[in-house]
Amino acid sequence: MGFFEKIKTGLTRTRENIGHSFDQLFAGELDDDFYDLLEETLILSDVGVDTALEISGEVKRRAKLGKCKSAAEARETLKDILTGLLSIGGTELNLENRPAVCLFIGVNGVGKTTTIGKLAARMKGEGKRCLMAAGDTFRAAAADQLEIWSERAGVDIIRQHEGADPAAVVFDACAAAKARKADVILVDTAGRLHNKQNLMNELNKISRVIDRELPQASRETLLVLDATTGQNGLIQAKQFKESAGLTGVVLTKLDGTAKGGIVIAISRELGIPVKFIGVGEGIDDLMPFEPETFVDALL
Numbered sequence: 332m333g334f335f336e337k338i339k340t341g342l343t344r345t346r347e348n349i350g351h352s353f354d355q356l357f358a359g360e361l362d363d364d365f366y367d368l369l370e371e372t373l374i375l376s377d378v379g380v381d382t383a384l385e386i387s388g389e390v391k392r393r394a395k396l397g398k399c400k401s402a403a404e405a406r407e408t409l410k411d412i413l414t415g416l417l418s419i420g421g422t423e424l425n426l427e428n429r430p431a432v433c434l435f436i437g438v439n440g441v442g443k444t445t446t447i448g449k450l451a452a453r454m455k456g457e458g459k460r461c462l463m464a465a466g467d468t469f470r471a472a473a474a475d476q477l478e479i480w481s482e483r484a485g486v487d488i489i490r491q492h493e494g495a496d497p498a499a500v501v502f503d504a505c506a507a508a509k510a511r512k513a514d515v516i517l518v519d520t521a522g523r524l525h526n527k528q529n530l531m532n533e534l535n536k537i538s539r540v541i542d543r544e545l546p547q548a549s550r551e552t553l554l555v556l557d558a559t560t561g562q563n564g565l566i567q568a569k570q571f572k573e574s575a576g577l578t579g580v581v582l583t584k585l586d587g588t589a590k591g592g593i594v595i596a597i598s599r600e601l602g603i604p605v606k607f608i609g610v611g612e613g614i615d616d617l618m619p620f621e622p623e624t625f626v627d628a629l630l
């Protein structure tokens with residue numbers, strides 16, 4: 332399956348939810364009903380009320396300027412506006428100074444471990460030398476799960492026993508990456524600890540170890556969010572954003588939601604670029620996020 336087809340398939344449920352409204356919309360007249368239905372459809376896809384009103388207002392503004400003269404032409408206008416909202420920064424990972432470090436954070440069950448597995452396979456396919464670090468030592472099975480992914484992807488993993496200090500695992504991974512001349516370290520972290528403060532303290536400690544061991548390294552701190560949690564995910568994201576210095580978002584399980592518009596809400600309200608999207612549980616089901624392709628697949 333091609334790149335575009337894959338994203339389109341991943342968005343099937345969203346398109347089933349809102350596709351009919353869009354078809355109706357672009358087949359009709361560019362009148363007040365048009366803008367009402369546009370707002371309704373966007374809200375239904377979880378873009379968020381404020382963002383939906385803003386988008387609709389912008390379509391109206393451009394229509395007044397004569398940039399689109401019919402509902403059919405408004406499709407391109409809408410695409411352009413959505414693409415603009417999603418293009419808030421580079422969607423590529425910065426891995427320039429090697430070994431680069433990608434830290435994956437997020438609450439439990441969002442798809443951190445799975446995303447690391449998929450991304451490792453992708454990077455390996457690109458000829459990069461990857462190393463996984465099993466920084467989730469809180470849960471007994473966490474490192475085992477990551478190890479299964481390391482075998483599937485064919486990349487090395489650094490792990491310790493359950494209950495070990497995650498910062499110590501990361502320390503080992505930094506040393507191994509230097510010795511093995513790795514290009515990138517993918518660090519898994521715990522999603523669940525005794526409380527939120529513990530989790531943030533642990534992430535800070537990991538971060539300090541990386542600062543010390545690999546001061547020159549390019550760094551990405553990627554917040555993994557489950558698209559099926561909708562606006563709740565946004566609240567989580569705001570909490571992490573304050574304490575963790577995020578550089579990007581990975582939005583997983585887009586295939587499992589009818590509300591794919593959440594991507595737009597995230598970019599708009601967080602101001603952090605979505606860098607990858609998960610569209611299934613398989614090893615190939617992680618796609619680099621490209622605003623234009625995404626909007627094409629959505630509409």
Ligand SMILES: Nc1nc2c(ncn2[C@@H]2O[C@H](COP(=O)(O)OP(=O)(O)OP(=O)(O)O)[C@@H](O)[C@H]2O)c(=O)[nH]1
Nearest residue numbers: 439440441442443444445522583584609610611612
């Ligand atoms: N459909 C679908 N399922 C996904 C996707 N990404 C992850 N999953 C599933 O979500 C579940 C949780 O994924 P994990 O990778 O274990 O999540 P985690 O964030 O590591 O969870 P904790 O280790 O408990 O914090 C698994 O069953 C995955 O197969 C996706 O893009 N689409």
Ligand SMILES: [Mg+2]
Nearest residue numbers: 443444467473
């Ligand atoms: Mg995990």
